[in-house]
Amino acid sequence: MEQKNGDKDLMQRIARGDDxxxxxxxxxxxxxxxxxxxKYLSDSDSAExxxxxVFVKLWEKRAEVSISNPFAYLMIAVRNTCINELKxxxxxxxxxxxxxxxxxxxxxxxxxxxxxxxQSVIGQLPEQRQRIFRLNRFEGxxxxxxxxxxxxxxxxxxxxxxxxxxxxxxxxxxxxxxNGL
Amino acid sequence: MINYELAARILSGEATADERSQHIHxxxxxxxxxxxxxxxxxxxxxxxxxxRYQEVDVQQGWQKVRDAIEPKVIVAPxxxxxxxxxxxxxxxxMMVAALIWLMMPERILLxxxxxxxxxxxxxxxxxxxxxxxxxHGTNLMCVQPFTSDERLVQFSxxxxxxxxxxxxxxxxxxxxxxxxxxRGTSFxxxxxxxxxxxxxxxxxxxxxxxQKHNAQEVLQLEAGMGAVYHKSSGLxxxxxxxxxxxxxxxxDIKFYNTPLSEVLETLERVYDxxxxxxxxxxxxxxxxxxxxxxxxxxxxxxVCMTFDLxxxxxxxxxxxxxxxxxx
Numbered sequence: 001m002e003q004k005n006g007d008k009d010l011m012q013r014i015a016r017g018d019d020x021x022x023x024x025x026x027x028x029x030x031x032x033x034x035x036x037x038x039k040y041l042s043d044s045d046s047a048e049x050x051x052x053x054v055f056v057k058l059w060e061k062r063a064e065v066s067i068s069n070p071f072a073y074l075m076i077a078v079r080n081t082c083i084n085e086l087k088x089x090x091x092x093x094x095x096x097x098x099x100x101x102x103x104x105x106x107x108x109x110x111x112x113x114x115x116x117x118x119q120s121v122i123g124q125l126p127e128q129r130q131r132i133f134r135l136n137r138f139e140g141x142x143x144x145x146x147x148x149x150x151x152x153x154x155x156x157x158x159x160x161x162x163x164x165x166x167x168x169x170x171x172x173x174x175x176x177x178x179n180g181l
Numbered sequence: 182m183i184n185y186e187l188a189a190r191i192l193s194g195e196a197t198a199d200e201r202s203q204h205i206h207x208x209x210x211x212x213x214x215x216x217x218x219x220x221x222x223x224x225x226x227x228x229x230x231x232x233r234y235q236e237v238d239v240q241q242g243w244q245k246v247r248d249a250i251e252p253k254v255i256v257a258p259x260x261x262x263x264x265x266x267x268x269x270x271x272x273x274x275m276m277v278a279a280l281i282w283l284m285m286p287e288r289i290l291l292x293x294x295x296x297x298x299x300x301x302x303x304x305x306x307x308x309x310x311x312x313x314x315x316x317h318g319t320n321l322m323c324v325q326p327f328t329s330d331e332r333l334v335q336f337s338x339x340x341x342x343x344x345x346x347x348x349x350x351x352x353x354x355x356x357x358x359x360x361x362x363x364r365g366t367s368f369x370x371x372x373x374x375x376x377x378x379x380x381x382x383x384x385x386x387x388x389x390x391x392q393k394h395n396a397q398e399v400l401q402l403e404a405g406m407g408a409v410y411h412k413s414s415g416l417x418x419x420x421x422x423x424x425x426x427x428x429x430x431x432x433d434i435k436f437y438n439t440p441l442s443e444v445l446e447t448l449e450r451v452y453d454x455x456x457x458x459x460x461x462x463x464x465x466x467x468x469x470x471x472x473x474x475x476x477x478x479x480x481x482x483x484v485c486m487t488f489d490l491x492x493x494x495x496x497x498x499x500x501x502x503x504x505x506x507x508x
Contacts, residue, residue, distance in 0.1 A: 015347065017308030017326040019250070026246060031237040035230045044233065048242055056249045063310055063346050110230055118231035136193055137229045138236055143195050161193065162186030168224040169185075 007070055015062050022062075026055055029071055032110050033078050040082035042140065050081045121171045125164055132157055133164045183217070192225045295325035302430070307332075310345035311352065316429050317453060318373065339371040341430050344386075359410055359417070362389040368402075369426045371450070372410075382407040382426035392417060425451070434472045434480075441466045444484065445501075452477040455498035463490065463501055 013021035030051060037047035054077045058065070067073045122130060128150075135141045135149070143161070147154045190196045191204055208214050297305055298320045305313050308326030315321060319338025332352040344352045344363050354361040356372045359379065366386020372379035381390065383402045390400040390408055392415065400408055400419055407422040428434045428451045436444055442464040445456045454477060458464060466488050472480050481499070485492060489504045 013328060016328055016350065017310070018328050019247075019308075019326060022250075023243060023247075026243055027239055030239050030242050031234050034237045034242075035233050038233055044236070048237070052242055052246050052249070055246045059246075059250045110234065114227070115231050115234050118227045119235060122228060122231060133228065134232055138232045143190075143193070158186050158190060158195075161189040162184075164228070165189045165192070165221065165225060166183075166185040168228045169221055172224045172227050173220065 008068065011067050011070055014059075015065075017062065022055075022059060025070055029074055030055075032071075033074055035110060036075060037078050037082050040079070040086060046085065047082075050085060051078055054078050054081055118168075118172060121168060124171075125167060129160045129164050132160045136161065183221075188218075188221055189225075192222065296320070296322045309350075309352075312343040312345070314341040314343075314430050316340060316371075336370065337372060337374045339369070339373065339429065341367070341369045341427060343367040358393050358412065358415070360391050360393065362391065363387075366404075369430075371426075377412050379410040379412065380407060380423065380426065381410075382422040384422075384427070390417065432472075432474045434470075436468045436470045438467045438469050440464065441468060441484075441488070444468050448477065448480060457498060457500050459500055459502045463488065463503065 010021050010025060014025065033051045033054070034044070034047050037050045038044060041047045041050065054074060058074070058077070065073075122133065125133065132146055132150070135146045136143070141149070143154050143157045147157050150157075187196070187200065187204075191201065196204070208218060295307075297303070297315060301317055303315050305315065305321070307313065307323065309332060311332075313321060316339035319340055320336065321338075321340065322335040323333060330350070332346070332350065334352070334354050336354050336356050342354070342363070344366055346352070346365065348364050352363045354363070354370065356370070356379065357374075359372070361368075361370065361381065364387060366383065366388060368381060368383040368386075368388055370379070370381050372381075381388065381402065383404050383406050385404045388402045390402065390410075392398065394415070400417055402408055402419065405422050407420045407426065408417060409420055410417045425434050425447050428447065432451070434447060434451060436447075439447075445458075445464075448454065449456050468484065468487065470483065472483075481492065484490065485501070490501050491504050492499050492501050494500075
């Protein structure tokens with residue numbers, strides 16, 4: 001979302017009902033917004049549903065809203081929708097079942113270049129370590145579940161996760177990200 | 182010396198309560214510890230985000246959103262008939278679209294032409310949210326979605342327009358000799374190609390009418406006003422809006438001491454019938470009545486009973502006559 005003039009033009013086309021401009025906006029923001037929603041919601045299906053509903057609402061209100069920075073607008077809309085979802089879910093769940101990690105206010109939104117860099121670092125992990133990391137971080141499996149799925153001990157899962165963290169920390173420092181990778 | 186295994190367990194929520202409180206204690210020991218933990222947390226978060234990013238199916242997400250926002254053009258189902266395209270009009274539209282394409286070199290996407298030629302009443306919703314309720318025998322053509330600085334519609338027939346969208350985005354209806362410029366407003370146009378007279382009746386907002394041969398002169402119409410245009414003489418006059426302008430759509434007709442000549446004209450228009458008389462003195466009778474959702478036959482019978490008339494059918498046209506004495 002660097003090109004401000006491009007954004008303005010895109011939003012004007014959307015305001016005038018150009019569904020192909022809307023598709024462009026969707027495709028450039030969707031994945032990043034789903035990741036953002038995942039910080040509030042524990043499963044990927046509800047995260048995707050929230051982001052989709054935000055886009056549908058934006059389309060319905062396209063003639064009335066005036067947006068200069070669409071990604072910032074969408075992030076706020078996604079955050080508010082997630083918080084509403086959590087409030088509704090509260091009636092059925094106890095508080096401590098919510099994810100402990102909440103997004104920090106100063107957090108930088110992901111961009112394509114950072115994602116590519118991080119993915120290449122993960123790709124450098126040995127196959128087994130990569131698989132364990134993915135099962136835990138994407139599938140949301142507990143250490144014990146991963147151990148029984150792969151037929152290894154929980155101790156091994158712990159060791160592999162520790163090594164994965166060490167490798168990420170050594171290859172993804174703030175300085176590295178700031179220096180354009 | 183960092184215990185990465187413990188750090189990973191804390192970050193993934195696997196740590197025991199004991200370990201967590203020890204961790205908080207450790208954080209409180211020094212600012213350096215806090216900074217170190219921040220770095221770990223950031224690397225962990227990036228790894229988590231990137232893993233999830235890879236698995237997001239953008240195409241599938243787009244399909245779902247697209248399905249939810251369709252249809253862009255709604256054709257009222259109860260009135261649905263196959264849309265007929267006049268070949269010449271389609272060619273014209275393709276030329277219009279091509280022209281727009283050439284005039285806007287920075288555009289990558291070519292908008293589609295949209296044409297409705299309807300033998301029945303139907304409702305269409307255009308890309309800007311504008312609703313057009315078409316009467317039978319009406320042609321409407323435009324480029325969809327609207328993307329240029331002017332929303333241009335080619336039109337003949339009769340329709341009620343409820344124009345939506347930004348005020349600074351002109352909506353222009355081209356009817357050949359006349360163009361109508363509107364801004365967020367609703368109004369009825371009756372301008373069949375084969376008829377000698379065109380009528381415009383404004384329900385809300387503001388409408389401007391221009392004649393092609395004299396574009397300087399603008400007739401402005403507010404809500405409650407109307408215009409009559411005689412095609413042969415080119416005479417354009419502002420009038421009070423016809424209270425029955427929308428009756429073809431609402432089936433709500435009001436007559437206030439109205440000459441029968443006008444009553445019959447209104448019935449012809451609303452019910453798409455042909456009416457005539459065998460005795461012109463009938464046309465001078467006056468009627469006061471309010472009909473709502475009534476059939477044509479019902480209204481015809483009321484008129485006949487009121488003025489002691491009978492009717493005969495001839496080749497699809499109805500001819501009214503005075504009842505003979507003793508009949």
